[in-house]
Amino acid sequence: MALRWLFKSAFTRALVHSPDEKHQNNRQNKEGKIAQKLDSQTQRGTARSFQVPLHYPRFMKIDYEKMEEWKVDMLLREYGLENHIKGTLDEKRMFAMGTFLWPDQL
Secondary structure (H helix, E strand, O other): OHHHHHHHHHHHHHHHHHHHHHHHHHHHHHHHHHHHHHHHHHHHOOOOOOOOOOOOOOOOHHHHHHOOHHHHHHHHHHOOOOOOOOOOHHHHHHHHHHHHOOHHHO
């Protein structure tokens, strides 16, 4: 009786649990390889991911109008938008206002 139970539990484990364990191990290996690749890209500075800052800029229209060029550039760079606008300071300010202000604030 005990031998039958042992055989049945071993057989069930082999059929039921092995594919899940294999699938989980394969998934963990793939995730590990992806994480290693991202870490190496980040260390080399080649990662092309976009990270949204935790805060939303809280400037008013008048703040953008008075903002210096380096500050506008820094703001656009922080949000990954520095490549979207190349132009004069006024064009950068208008782009920032259009991006970060609500329509009723314009």
